[in-house]
Amino acid sequence: MISILKARGSNKYKVPHMKKHRLERQNCLPRQLDVDPALIGEAIAQYQ
Template identity: 75%
Template structure:
């Protein structure tokens, strides 16, 4: 999601493969994201 914000929130963003199943099996899958609030504000500004 952070990568989509950095790309400007475009619907054309291609999501990279994150190997979720492997990370989940290793109990390394994060439960929450650390997000830069300034980056979110910029993205919301572009949407308005």
């Protein structure tokens, strides 16, 4: 979702690799990701 917001809704975005399998094995898989509030504000302004 963060990549889509940074690409301003375009479908030309690259999903960064989180190494989920390693994080899951270490029991460190995040339940939620931090998103820059400014990025959310830009996305809201763009779609209004």
